[in-house]
Amino acid sequence: MCRHLACLGTEEPLGRLLVEPEHSLYRQSWAPRRQRYGTVNADGFGVGWYAQEDPQPARYRRAGPIWADQSFADLARVVRTGAVLAAVRDATLAGADAEAAAAPFAAGRWLFSHNGAIPGWPRSVASLVPLLPPADLLSMEARTDSAFVWALALHRLRSGTPPGPALAETVLQIAEAAPTARLNLLLTDGETIAATAWGDSLYHLSEPGHRVVVASEPYDDDPRWREVPDRTLLVASRRAVTLAPVEKPGEDGPAQDESVEKPGEAPASVSPKEPCT
Numbered sequence: 544m545c546r547h548l549a550c551l552g553t554e555e556p557l558g559r560l561l562v563e564p565e566h567s568l569y570r571q572s573w574a575p576r577r578q579r580y581g582t583v584n585a586d587g588f589g590v591g592w593y594a595q596e597d598p599q600p601a602r603y604r605r606a607g608p609i610w611a612d613q614s615f616a617d618l619a620r621v622v623r624t625g626a627v628l629a630a631v632r633d634a635t636l637a638g639a640d641a642e643a644a645a646a647p648f649a650a651g652r653w654l655f656s657h658n659g660a661i662p663g664w665p666r667s668v669a670s671l672v673p674l675l676p677p678a679d680l681l682s683m684e685a686r687t688d689s690a691f692v693w694a695l696a697l698h699r700l701r702s703g704t705p706p707g708p709a710l711a712e713t714v715l716q717i718a719e720a721a722p723t724a725r726l727n728l729l730l731t732d733g734e735t736i737a738a739t740a741w742g743d744s745l746y747h748l749s750e751p752g753h754r755v756v757v758a759s760e761p762y763d764d765d766p767r768w769r770e771v772p773d774r775t776l777l778v779a780s781r782r783a784v785t786l787a788p789v790e791k792p793g794e795d796g797p798a799q800d801e802s803v804e805k806p807g808e809a810p811a812s813v814s815p816k817e818p819c820t
Contacts, residue, residue, distance in 0.1 A: 545584055545630050545631060545632050545633055545646070545656070545657070545658040545659075545759070546568060546571040546572070546575055546578065546584055546630065546631050546658065546758075546759040546760065547568075547628070547629065547630035547631075547646060547656040547658050547727075547729050547758070547759055548560075548561070548568050548627075548628070548629050548630070548729075548756065548757070548758040548759065548762070549627065549628040549629075549654075549656075549729050549731045549736045549738070549756070549757050549758075550626070550627050550754065550755070550756045550757075551625065551626050551731070551733070551734070551735075551736060551754065551755050551779070551780065551781050552625055552626075552750075552753060552754030552755070552756075552781065553625055553753065553754065554595075554623045554624060554625040555623060555624075555625075556619065556620060556621065556622065556623050557590060557592065557618065557619040557622050557623075557624065557627060557629075558616075558619035558620050560627065560756075560762075561590065561619060561627075561629055562616075562619050564762040564763045565762070565763055565764075566760070566761065566762050566763060566764075567762045568609075568629055568630075568631060568758070568762065569609055569610065569631075571584065571631060571759070571760065571762075572584045572585060572588065572608055572609045572610060572631040573585065573608075573610065575759075575760060576760055576761075577744040577746075577759065577760035577761075578743075578744070578759070578760070579742075579743050579744065580633075580659075580660070580725065580743065581633035582633075583633065584608075584631035584632055584633045585607070585608035585631075585633070586606070586608075586632045586633055586634035586645075587604070587605060587606045587607065587608075587631075587632040587634070587641070587642055587644065587645035588604070588605060588608070588609040588612075588615075588629070588630060588631045588632060588645060589602060589603065589604035589605070589629065589630055589632075589642075589645040589646050589647050590602065590603050590604075590615075590618075590619075590627065590628075590629040590647075591603075591627065591628045591629070591647040591649060591654040592622065592624035592626065592627040592628075593624055593625070593626040593627075593733035594624065595625075598651075598652045598732075598733065599651065599652055600626075600628075600647075600649060600652070600654050600733065602647060602649055602654075603615065603618060604642045604643075604645040604646075604647075605642050605645065606641040606642040606645065608631075609631055626731065626733040626734070628646075628647045628654040628655075628656060628729060628731050629647070630645070630646035630647060630656045630658070630729075632644070632645050632646065634687075635660045635664070635687070635688060640684075640685035640686055640687060643684050643685045644684075644685035644687045644689070644690065646689065648684055648689070648690065648693045650697050650700075652732045652733065653697070653700065653730060653731070653732055654730070654731050654732075655693045655696065655697070655728070655729065655730050656689075656728070656729040656730075657688075657689035657692050657693065657726070657727070657728055657729075658725075658727040658728075658729070658743055658759055659724065659725030659726050659727050659741070659742055659743055660688060660724065660725055661688040661691075661692070661717065661721050661724045662721060662723050662724065663721060664687075664688040664691075664721075665688070665691070667720060667721040667724075668688075668691065668717060668720045668721055670720055671695065671716065671717070671720055674695070674698075674716075675694055675695065675698055676698070679694050679697070679698055680694065692713065692717065692726070692728065695713045695716065695717070696709050696710055696713045696728065696730065699712060699713065706730050706732070706735060706737040706778070707737045707776055707778040707787075709730075709737075710728045710730060710737050710738070710739050710776065711739065711776045711789045713726075713728070714726045714728065714739050714741050714789055715789065715790075715791055718741070724741075724742070725741065725742030725743055726739060726741040726742060727739060727740055727741055727742065727743045727744075727745055727759070728741075729757065734780065735778065735779065735780050736755065736757050736777070736778070736779045736780075737776070737777065737778050737779075738757050738771070738776075738777045738779075739775070739776055739777070739789060740771040740772065740773050740774065740775045740777070741773065741774055741789065742773070743759065744759055744760055744770070745757070745758075745759060745770070745771040745775075745777070746758055746759070746760060746761050746768050746769060746770050746771060747768070747769055747771060747777060747779065747784055748761070748765060748767055748768050748769075749767070749769075749779070749784050750767075751781075751782060751783065752781060752782060753781065754781065755779045755780065755781055755784060757777060757779060771786065772786070774788060774789050774790070775787065775788060775789060776788070776789050
């Protein structure tokens with residue numbers, strides 16, 4: 544129900560990554576190429592980025608379409624960063640909570656985005672509510688499925704769970720309660736990226752030691768883009784990308800660390816698994 548992107552690399556203007564490429568996130572707001580659900584992402588957008596020597600990111604979010612915001616055009620031209628997470632939104636419930644519902648969500652050094660939906664929200668996941676402290680529920684930024692997913696993941700992060708397992712455990716927990724949920728999650732702290740492919744498209748582009756991009760779909764036709772198989776956890780830094788299956792403990796499945804990219808190595812190609820219906 545959205546398109547999102549995270550990048551770690553050398554410092555550059557936001558527009559060079561989000562606006563200028565032929566199939567940029569900006570263009571994906573009205574003409575996505577790989578989106579399986581929905582067609583136009585005009586229900587809000589957001590950009591979160593990190594400045595040097597400041598671990599807490601800045602955010603710019605709006606309730607309307609990204610192409611209609613002239614202030615963003617100026618901001619994207621002059622703001623430079625080496626770490627960013629951005630999203631354009633196709634709302635499950637149009638108009639819900641305005642810009643507060645637009646990713647990225649934030650807490651401390653973390654930025655988070657959810658591409659997908661929880662069918663039957665909120666009743667389908669009501670059984671998970673007792674797992675969260677009351678203060679976490681009361682401080683949710685919006686009354687949406689994405690904000691609830693973020694609350695579950697953030698609770699794990701605050702409990703000391705590393706980012707990759709925090710996302711994977713959250714996905715499995717929600718999928719057990721709502722089996723048809725689509726849960727492509729994206730998380731960064733400005734130094735690492737964690738993401739899940741669960742029901743929609745996800746790709747990564749790696750230039751080891753220089754830049755890594757994780758996105759719902761490629762923003763250009765660079766042959767180094769690799770599709771992430773469905774039901775996979777991706778963890779990346781500027782130096783390496785690791786893929787592993789998202790599965791319950793004890794389930795049979797591929798070995799962990801399906802793909803590891805290190806400096807000086809070409810990106811590994813991973814054959815897609817059966818697509819989600």
